[in-house]
Each structure stands twice: as C-alpha cells, then as structure tokens.
Amino acid sequence: MKPIKRLWLIEFLREFYEKLVGKLPLPKINPNILSLLSIAASILFVVVFGISRTVGILVLLSAILLDGLDGAVARKWRGAFRTSEEAGYCVDLYSDRLSEGIIFSVFFIPWFPLFAANCLLSFFGAGARRHIVLPLRGVFLFWLLLFGSA
Amino acid sequence: MNTLFHFFFNYLVVSGAFGIPVAREEILIILAASTFIDIDHLAYIIRKRRLLAKFNRRLGPESHSELHELFGLTLFSAFFLAAYFLGWGLVAKISALCFVLHLAVDFASGKTRPLRPFSRELVYFLHLSIRKKVIFEILMTLAAGGAFLLLWLG
Secondary structure, X not given: OOOOEEOHHHHHHHHHHHXXXXXXXXXXXXXXXXXXXXXXXXXXXXXXXXXXXXXXXXXXXXXXXXXXXHHHHHHHOOOOOOOOHHHHHHHHHHHHHHHHHHHHHHOOOOHHHHHHHHHHHHHHHHHHOEEOOOOHHHHHHHHHHHHOOO | OOHHHHHHHHHHHHHHHHOOOOOHHHHHHHHHHHHHHHHHHHXXXXXXXXXXXXXXXXXXXXXXXXXXXXXXXXHHHHHHHHHHHOOOHHHHHHHHHHHHHHXXXXXHHOEEOOOOOOOOOOEEOOOOOHHHHHXXXXXXXXXXXXXXXXXXXX
C-alpha cells in the first residue's frame, strides 16, 4: 500500500497541532473508538440542537475535538493497539464523512452540497492516495457561533 | 444490524432532529429510506444461497456491496441533492439522514471495508460470536423498539 499524501500546508498544521496536543496527558484509548464517539456526538448534536442551541454547539465542538484527538492519540500510543495505520485512516476518513452526513442532512442548504463534494474528494482522494478534504464541521461551527442559526 | 433496528433508531433520531410528531407519510419515508439499502444483502443471499446453506456461512462484510460504504455515501448524497433541487425538500432531508444513519450503525456494529474498491482493509469495533451477536441485536432492537413505542404512544 502506498502511503497517504497530504497537502504540505495541511501536513504542517497537522504536525504542529499534534505536537501541541501530544504534550497533553492523552488517555490510552483506541483512536478508532474516538472516531466512533465523534459520530455518536454528531447524532446527539442533531437531536439536541433544536432543544438547546448552547448545548448543541458544545456537543458539536466535542465531536470536532474528538475527531482531532484521534490522530494525536494514535501517534502517542503507536503500536499499543492491534490496528494498522491503513485501518486507522479508513476509520478516520469514513467516520468524518458519516459525521458530516448526519449533521448536514438536517442543516441541508448550503451545507449538503459541500458535504457531497467532500464525499467525492474523499472517494477519489482514497483512489489517488491523497488526503484532500474540506474542514466542513469546523466552518459550520464558526457559522453557528457567528450567526446563531444555520 | 437488522432492518427493524434501523427503522426504530432512525425514527427516534428523525423525530428528535426534525421535530415531533412525525406525520404518517414521513414514517413511510423513514421506513423506505432506512431499509432500501439492505437490498444488497438480498442480492448476495440469492447469488450465494447454495454456498450459505452448505457451509453455514455468516453474512459478513462481503454480503453487502460498495453501496454500504464510502462509494454508496458519495453516490446517494448526489442523488439526495438532486431530489432536493427537484422540489422534494423534506423527503430528501429525511431520506439522507436515514441513509447516513444506516451506514453509521452498520459501521459501528459490523465489519466493513470503508474505502472499497481502493482499499480492502477490514475494520470493525465489535468482534462477537454468532450467539453473542444475536443476543446483542435482540437487546438493541428491543430497546430501540421500546423507545419507539413510548414516543409513538406518548
């Protein structure tokens, strides 16, 4: 299997972020479980947002943070779990798209077309062994914070 | 996960996300959107029925097609988007949510190859024997069914 290539800027930011997060006392937990929790948080977000926007935004933030933590946890505890790097990448990429799909099925316009584009990028990116995706949930969170509604 | 669980679970999430009560037509949409993708299991069973009967094989990740994975997500997201712009707004939204939830539940509870056909890497979170898996599915379906009934009657 060829290694996954990322854009140099993304790679630089990712390494910087993971160095920063790597200094934190990260729990010894399978990073794939964190990706799964990110999907669960997305489901909770779409249910809770209609009841309390503040709690909804906090849940969305936790989904994004959980997704961001899995890479750092995987690097810190490399070799501690019986999962390959390839499996970790599959889980990370697919769970990100599922999480986005759940959120943007509810907040459809203008987000769902961007999600569909992200799926295309992920699919063809996986074929070309290049990681090119749009950070949609982060942008959506800023959108919610700035405008208060989607 | 079984089709009944998908329906109960999707109903609960859709009613939470889009508001209660869910109208009768919307229940039909949830039912259809939660179950149609499982037709690819059926295609596998028909194709491999002799093999399944002879060797008592389980319905593993090979029993569902790429439609249960990133390829299907990409394909159907374009389909739901087209449905939305053709004027089927709520139908597209509910169907998209049910479809993605179906994939998410199957991803969490079963074995998948998410990046097929580009990667054959098999990923799973639960590795249970057939007996334990059946008990797990029954318990989960009963729990989701109970919550569904509570919401339906309440």
